[in-house]
Amino acid sequence: MHVKIRDLESADINSALKKGTFTLKLGPFEHLIKGPSRYLLPHLKGIYRDCDAALHPIDVTEITLRLKAPNFIRSFVRPQISPDPGFQVPAVPLPASMAPLGFEMGLNLSVALKTCRFVTVHAGVVAKDGAAIVMSAASGGGKSTLSAALHSKGYALFSDEFALIDLQTAEVKSYPRPISLKQNSIPIARELLGADRISPVISGTPKGDIAYARVNQESLCSPVTSASVKLILFPNFQTGAQSMARRLNPAEAIMRLVAASTNYSLLGEPAYQAMVSIVKGARTFEITYGTTEQSVRLVEELVGEVSS
Amino acid sequence: MKIETLKTIVGLQSLPEDVMGRIRLIKFADSNHVLGQMAYHAVNTESKALSDIFENAKLRASHDHTMLTFEMNRVERAFSGLQTPIVVLKGGAYVATGGRAGLGRRVSDLDILVQHSDLSVVEQQLSKFGWMPDAETDNEYDQQYYRQHMHELPPLRHRTRGTVIDVHHALLPKTARFRIDAELMFTQALSISGANLKVFSPIDQFIHSAVHAYADGALDTPARTLVEQYFLYSDLKTEDMDALIQRAKEVGAAMPVALALWLIGHVFELLAAEQHSKQLKGGWRYYLLKHAILVKLEAGWAAAFGKAYLYVRSHYLRMPLYLLLPHLIRKAIQWRPGSNVPTDLPFPQ
Numbered sequence: 001m002h003v004k005i006r007d008l009e010s011a012d013i014n015s016a017l018k019k020g021t022f023t024l025k026l027g028p029f030e031h032l033i034k035g036p037s038r039y040l041l042p043h044l045k046g047i048y049r050d051c052d053a054a055l056h057p058i059d060v061t062e063i064t065l066r067l068k069a070p071n072f073i074r075s076f077v078r079p080q081i082s083p084d085p086g087f088q089v090p091a092v093p094l095p096a097s098m099a100p101l102g103f104e105m106g107l108n109l110s111v112a113l114k115t116c117r118f119v120t121v122h123a124g125v126v127a128k129d130g131a132a133i134v135m136s137a138a139s140g141g142g143k144s145t146l147s148a149a150l151h152s153k154g155y156a157l158f159s160d161e162f163a164l165i166d167l168q169t170a171e172v173k174s175y176p177r178p179i180s181l182k183q184n185s186i187p188i189a190r191e192l193l194g195a196d197r198i199s200p201v202i203s204g205t206p207k208g209d210i211a212y213a214r215v216n217q218e219s220l221c222s223p224v225t226s227a228s229v230k231l232i233l234f235p236n237f238q239t240g241a242q243s244m245a246r247r248l249n250p251a252e253a254i255m256r257l258v259a260a261s262t263n264y265s266l267l268g269e270p271a272y273q274a275m276v277s278i279v280k281g282a283r284t285f286e287i288t289y290g291t292t293e294q295s296v297r298l299v300e301e302l303v304g305e306v307s308s
Numbered sequence: 309m310k311i312e313t314l315k316t317i318v319g320l321q322s323l324p325e326d327v328m329g330r331i332r333l334i335k336f337a338d339s340n341h342v343l344g345q346m347a348y349h350a351v352n353t354e355s356k357a358l359s360d361i362f363e364n365a366k367l368r369a370s371h372d373h374t375m376l377t378f379e380m381n382r383v384e385r386a387f388s389g390l391q392t393p394i395v396v397l398k399g400g401a402y403v404a405t406g407g408r409a410g411l412g413r414r415v416s417d418l419d420i421l422v423q424h425s426d427l428s429v430v431e432q433q434l435s436k437f438g439w440m441p442d443a444e445t446d447n448e449y450d451q452q453y454y455r456q457h458m459h460e461l462p463p464l465r466h467r468t469r470g471t472v473i474d475v476h477h478a479l480l481p482k483t484a485r486f487r488i489d490a491e492l493m494f495t496q497a498l499s500i501s502g503a504n505l506k507v508f509s510p511i512d513q514f515i516h517s518a519v520h521a522y523a524d525g526a527l528d529t530p531a532r533t534l535v536e537q538y539f540l541y542s543d544l545k546t547e548d549m550d551a552l553i554q555r556a557k558e559v560g561a562a563m564p565v566a567l568a569l570w571l572i573g574h575v576f577e578l579l580a581a582e583q584h585s586k587q588l589k590g591g592w593r594y595y596l597l598k599h600a601i602l603v604k605l606e607a608g609w610a611a612a613f614g615k616a617y618l619y620v621r622s623h624y625l626r627m628p629l630y631l632l633l634p635h636l637i638r639k640a641i642q643w644r645p646g647s648n649v650p651t652d653l654p655f656p657q
Contacts, residue, residue, distance in 0.1 A: 021328075030357065032331065059357035060330050062364070086338060116367035117360060266371045 002052035005044055013041055016055040023061060025052040027175030027225070028118075028164065031107060032057055035067030036081060039099035047100075047178045047199050047212045050220050063110045067102050085110040092206060100212065101205055104180060108161055111175075112262035118164040118173065119271045122260045125158035125172050126150045131307075132172045132227040133299065134163045134282075135235050136260045142237030142295070145185040148213055149296045152192040156219045158227070162262075167270050170277040171226040176219045178212040186211045188292055230306050232257070232284040235295065243294040245285045245302060250276075253284035311575050311605075314531060317342055318538050319349035320576060323358075334361060340531035344369035344412030345539075365412065372415040373403050379418045379471050380404065384504050386437040392429055394505050395421040395497045397476065397516065401507040402536075404500050409513075409539035417463070417472035420505075421494065424477040431461065431475070439464035439473055449638070457483050457631065479519055483627040486523040489559040511548050514540045515561050518568035523561065525622055530605055537572050541581060549580055553587045562588050571601060597621070 002025055005013070016022035020034030024044075033040075044053075066084040069075040070093040079096035083089065083106025091109070094102050112120055123136035124147035133150070137143040144160055151157045157176050164173040181189050181198070186209060190198050199212040232253055248256075254275050258264050264271045283306055289295040315321040317337055324330055337343040347362035347369075380400060387394060395401075397419040402410030422430045445451065445462035454462045459478035465471070479490045493516070497506035508516055517540055521533045544552070556565035566588035573582030588594075596617070604614035623632060 028360075057327050057331060059327060059355050060334055060361060061357065062360050064331075064335065086335065114364065116364045116371075267367060268371065268374060 001058075002054050004049070005051055005053045006049040008053065008055070010041060010045065012055050013037065013044060013053075017041070020066065021056045023054040023057045024048070025054070026177060027159075028173050029063050029111070029115075029175070030057070030059070030061040031063040031065060031110075032061040033065055033067075033103075035065075035103065036079075036096055036099055039081075039096055040067070040103060043100040043103065043199065043212075047214045050214070050217050062115065063107065065103070065106045065110060067099055067106065069096075083109065085114065087113070089113070094205070098202055098205055100199070101202055101207075101210055104177070104212070107177065111162055111164075115164075116263060116267060118166060119264065119267060119274050120262045121163040121165065121257055122161070122262065123163040124160050125163045125174075126155035127158050127172075127174070127224075127227040128155050128303075130224065130227050131230040132158060133231040133233060133303070134172065134229050134278075135233045136163070136257060137235045140182070140237075142185075142235050142289075144179050144181055145188055145237075145292055146235055146295050146299070148179050148181070148185070148189045148192055149292050150299060151179070151216070151219070153296060153300075156222055156224070157215045158219075163229075165274050165278060166226065167267070167274055169226070170274045170281075171228050172278075174219070174222070174225045174227075176215040178214055181211045181213055183208050189213050192292075229278045229282045231299075231302055232279065232282045233299065233302075234284075234286045236286060236288045237290075237295075238288060239290060241288050241290040243287070243289040243298045245287045245298060248284040248286055250279045250284070253279050314534055314538075314575055315577075316350065317346045317531070318535055318576065319351045322352040323350060330358075336531075338365075340529065341414045342531050342535050344414055345535055346412070348412040349408075369412045369414055372413075373410075375471060376400055376403055376415050376418060379466075379469075379473065380503070380505060382437065382466075383418070383420065383434075383473070386433050387430075388504070390429065390433065392422060392426045392433075393494070393497070394430075395494060396500070396505050396507055397421050398520075401513055402540075404503070404505070405507055407510075407539065407543050409536050409543065411539075413536075417474055419474045419476060421476045421479070421490070423494065427461075427475075427477050434464055434473065434475070438467045438469075440467055441465075449642075453635065457481055457627065459484075479516060480524055481626050483631060484523070485625050486519070486564070487560050488519055488523070492559055510540070510544055511552055511555050512559075514544065514552065514568070515556055515559060515565055518556075518564040519561050522564035522567045523625060527601060527604065527618055530601075534572060534575055537568050538576050538578075541569070541572055541578065549584065553584055563590065563594070566590070567594075567597065567601075570598065575605075 014037040017033060017035055017037040017040055022033045024031040024033060064086050067081045068084055070080055070082045074080040080093040081096050081099055081102050082091050082093040083102050085106055089109050121136060123134050124143040125132055125134050126147055135143050135146055147160050158172060158174045160179040161177060162175060164175055166173060186201060193213055197214040201209050201211045203209045234256055257275050285302060287298055289298060312321060313333060313336055316323055316333060337346045343365040347365040396404055399413055399415035400418050402413060441462050442465050450462055459481045460474055460476040464473050479488045480486055493508055493512045497508055499506050517537055521527055556562045566585045569581040569585035572578055573585060600614040600617040603610040604618060
């Protein structure tokens with residue numbers, strides 16, 4: 001049976017993590033986790049506290065992640081961990097204290113490279129009233145900050161990392177993993193969502209300072225698990241820029257989504273069909289802005305246009 | 309590996325009831341690259357979680373097959389109008405002929421067999437259409453080494469698509485102890501419907517698989533090999549099964565074929581295969597080999613012995629020591645830590 005992580009005993013989580021039977025349910029996936037509980041437990045009890053989990057897997061799991069020392073010595077001397085999603089990945093070993101980062105990176109790699117039943121596009125997704133907004137940007141493009149801002153304004157968070165597009169229905173699936181925050185976006189998210197929803201900062205990682213923001217309970221418990229895409233945005237944060245939206249034609253939007261997808265070339269035609277159908281059903285814009293407030297105002301204007 | 313595991317993968321036995329057992333099974337199949345086959349053949353797989361995993365595996369395999377079909381088409385195009393018969397080997401053949409061995413199979417490259425006399429034309433033509441040697445083997449020594457001693461050219465990679473093609477001109481290295489009459493198999497190859505390419509007859513496909521597994525390598529991918537041979541064998545017509553040993557003797561592959569038949573007979577409880585394998589009476593080395601394979605498969609305490617025996621045997625089979633030793637020494641000198649590209653040394657005249 002699944003239980004909220006906050007209702008599980010720490011000792012039970014510890015032993016399940018050690019044995020590799022801890023099962024996290026989120027969105028369309030079950031994740032089987034094994035790893036060092038000393039560093040993972042606070043992350044799970046904090047940022048994932050409202051998520052469903054089980055101490056023993058109920059069935060086979062699509063995603064399996066082990067966080068383990070890269071070699072025997074690194075279990076003891078200046079311990080390190082590296083994510084093992086069950087296939088070869090180019091991951092740099094991290095100090096064991098950065099286990100939460102290893103955990104998040106490992107899950108991202110698994111979803112990006114292992115799942116084929118969805119088209120995975122590197123993008124943030126939020127939704128309201130059954131209509132989803134997909135925001136695709138390169139790393140540092142401001143997609144997480146924008147997702148956090150819209151989430152704080154009452155949008156359900158579907159995902160901060162991946163738009164999971166169903167191959168049959170071309171709807172996006174909700175996969176509300178915590179929002180990953182880098183450097184300057186951490187104080188902004190703290191202000192938007194409240195300090196109690198932001199994890200302790202992990203500093204000095206290969207990606208700089210990292211923190212995670214907890215997704216709200218409504219997003220996690222909502223019976224709505226998919227939505228059709230009404231707006232596709234390619235955000236472009238530039239310090240001091242005037243806010244601006246440029247309409248993209250379908251071909252341009254599809255080409256950009258293809259570039260942001262991790263499994264487009266693997267899936268081929270069905271992925272193309274799914275992309276065409278989401279682009280046909282949505283309006284597509286490139287948006288440029290200089291502040292978070294500008295971006296939120298801009299998105300809300302565009303949402304207004306779409307629904308009118 | 310437990311023998312039950314393989315039987316479950318090919319659908320002869322139902323999946324274990326307990327969840328951890330199932331999870332271990334999926335992990336085994338995935339890391340041994342037979343999850344795709346399992347997705348098509350496993351029985352009692354009604355759970356939603358399982359069908360999601362299988363769907364992923366099927367989509368992945370179907371990507372490989374699309375790639376392979378496309379590459380075969382490109383090869384055909386490169387040789388259109390030329391009189392160079394080309395036989396597609398292994399995965400390519402299984403996929404092209406639609407047999408059960410191809411269903412859900414992962415494929416990473418295309419293997420083709422050409423006549424030795426056509427080799428330079430083939431190379432020219434492939435190079436004209438964009439296939440280049442990899443940096444790892446693009447040096448005088450490796451190029452010469454492959455040509456003088458091996459049964460294939462160094463792998464060729466397509467400049468823009470990145471796909472790999474292996475061009476064989478024989479089934480075993482020139483220096484190998486076994487002498488397989490590839491010529492005979494080649495001349496009796498069948499045309500693929502709707503294509504100018506050919507494949508071996510079903511019997512010869514099984515023979516080639518057995519030769520590859522037991523007259524060449526050290527059985528490095530046992531699960532994959534056994535699953536493949538199980539499907540190749542059980543797709544044969546009854547009269548083909550009976551003709552198999554005779555044909556194997558004809559082409560000089562009696563030992564590897566008998567070994568393959570014995571092992572799939574043993575693992576998948578195929579009585580006919582086991583019976584046929586008995587037609588070959590092997591000496592003490594044959595029995596030692598059987599045991600080495602079994603202990604390696606079972607991965608128990610004795611596995612290391614089996615592995616070591618098979619490893620040494622594979623080198624013994626491929627090349628006599630007076631050729632192997634200078635080669636290994638040279639490779640050790642050429643090796644550059646952290647690089648795939650060896651130091652280039654001139655080829656000894």
